[in-house]
Amino acid sequence: MKRPMLFWVILFILGEVLYRIFPISIIGIIAVGMAFGINRIPNNFVKKYKKVFYIGILFFLFGAIRLGDIRERTAFCKMEEGSRVTVQGTITGTEVSGKNRYYILKSKRIEGKEIHIGVRLLVKEGESVMLGSTFAGTGEVKAFRTASNPGGYDEQKYQNEKGVFLSLQKVEVTEQQKPVVPVRESLYQLRKFFSKVYVMLFGEKNGSLAAAMVLGEKESLDRDIKQLYQRNGIAHLTAISGLHIAMIGGAFYHLLRKSLGSYPISAGIGISFIILYGIMTGLSEATVRAVIMLITLIGAEVSGRKYDSITAVSFALLVMLAVNPYQITRAGFQLSFGAILGIAVVNPLWKHLFPKMPRFMDGLMVSISVQLVILPIMLYSFYEVPVYGILLNVIVVPLMSILLLLLLICGGVGCFCLNGAFVPAKPAQLIFILYEKLCMGSEKLPFHTICTGQPSLWWLLLYYGILFLILVAAYRKKHKLLILSGVLYIGIFFVFLFPGKFKICMFDVGQGDGIYMRTPDRKHILMDGGSSSKQKIGTYVLKNGVKFYGGAELDYVFISHSDSDHYSGILELFDEDTVHIRNLVLPAVLNKDESYKMIEEKALEKGCTIHYMKRGESLKMDDITFYCLNPVEKSYEDKNQGSLVFLVTYHEFDVLFTGDIDKTVEREILDGLNRTIEILKVAHHGSGTASSELFLKKIEPVAACVSVGEKNRYGHPAKEVMERLEQFSEKIYLTKRSGAITIDTDGNRYWITTFRTE
16 A cells, blocks of 8 residues: 555544544444454455554544543533632643733643643733743633634634633642743744844834744734735735745755754754744644654655655644644644645646646646635635635745745844844835735735635535545546546536525624525525624624625615614624625614714715615515515604514515514504514514513414523513513524524425524
8 A cells, every 4th residue: 555644544534523423332333344344355455455454443443532532531621610720730832812811731630630631821910920831820710602603703612623621710820840941931032032023124014924924923913914815815824834844944954964964963953943943933733734744754864765745744634633633623724734735636637637738837736736625624614715816826925935035034134133134124025015915906806705605514525525536537537537527526616506595593692683694596684783792793793604604795784773782793894895785774764863874874985775664665585575564754762663674574484573663663563464473583682662462462473582692781581571472482592592593494394593502
């Protein structure tokens, strides 16, 4: 077998994946079945590589057992929030989140029990902690936040993927033994020193960018430039990658080899340098992968063996997953390995198919190869792809080698003579400007970004299955299979255009409203979007939520009335470059307050068409009709009474959106409600001013959904309202308990799911 390591790591991953579904006893039975099959299959290939297959079974079991071991240890960390816990271990790193600086502890003991996991510490003000020190302390358990909306940030998942499973705050240091040689602390201070040099040379914006590129220093990375790079598909430039490790570590090793003439000594010093550089830059997924691969390359040279990139990347994958199996779901981890597989597996295909292809096409082919592999990961993790990212990378990646060399010279010279470093800083500054201009120019082109929403797991499996068929057919020159696979590959993208079900998602926005809808023909609608209890609701909930469903282009946005808990997030969306609102619908009231006028001005400024609706009017999209039941065209002393109210119908399915109306308006709209309602969006977050017995008895909602914030100061939902809902509804959902509430319907049947399990 040419590459047994690849085979083993696939089985390791299979063991880990299956353990997420089945108990360890089933995994054991599968392993026994594999061993039995190896003995019984009368195949010469299997017989020849019987030992390789047996070792593969061990790796399969190892994958499952390793994940089970991590789960068992982390289960111990699920302690009551606020309880005091004693920990011991070694401080291995730092992390900045908001205004807080956390220390990462590799634990040896937790509450006296031997537990080896990552712990995040927020020490008390005035306490001093040194990286690399042996530490003991006591702190309060602080639970990681979990996502409550589609596309939302899940702190627990993010930290687990980094190997951190427990968070303590208000930590008191009881014992700290500083290292004899403070390697980690010295490297951290060195990184900070070089970061300051770059800021002095390039200014805050490009200086922070240079520090991110060379040192992995992302704490001060300019937010605007970071988002600009992300939107255009070149964010990988700001991360320490294989290019950095190869240029810095590889060049240092080869210089040593030429100077010393000894492979073992050069390898020892070179590997030590590479590891120290990796530690200094923060050991991101791409860094660790690149460090392992470069060490493998050096090892192959020293031992006189031939280096194989597929075996090296397989070994790196195995080592990293063995350390922390949770990494497999991390986007950065997947993108890093996906890019390498694209270069190692897909890129050679072009020369195989087109041996006379000119050399100037090499960069484009590399970029296409990488994109072919990482495209599903991009869509699954970020819900959209920049169309011109492939072409941009053809330009920026070759320049990156020059830029990195200039930055290294700037950093080295700047340590001793800042004025002297300004000379190489000039061309580096020009490259930074070119990158920025290219990104800004790209964003002016039509169809800059395609937002598909998150594809299903079945689509991902189908994509990679077809890509595998294309590779097999191309390498073996099976032209008919290649054409068929190519047609299938193009065809799977039309899935995103097929009609689907009518989807409604009531986001958990805290104390406020935010309801997304997608019609069967993929028109995207937002009904309100604001909160009085959460900040930046548009940036962190609405934007990510609508993109999760492919709604970067919102066809209609309805604002029921001009209370901030219904529009604050929509104002943020108006300022968001990656979300476009085409039409805005407002209530046709005569007494517009300042907030109402501000919304109008913002919409007109952004080129949005404004519509005003009143009772008796309707709006039809596909087979879905929005019947407006309120307001009438008059002045309202209480703007809650002037809320837009819509009866939305899709064949036999009906849902009623009530804004913040009260009992008076409920009585007024009853004549327009001549049918029972499947879903009721409960008015005014469950306030006692609405949801009267008369109203609920008339509409008889099957399910009632309340958008309400936890521990809100209004006491919503009111106790009497909940009692009435229990009397007239079969099921009640509260966003503060369920997270986002999603309804899918084909017009006859419907399904309600909650983001959290209540």
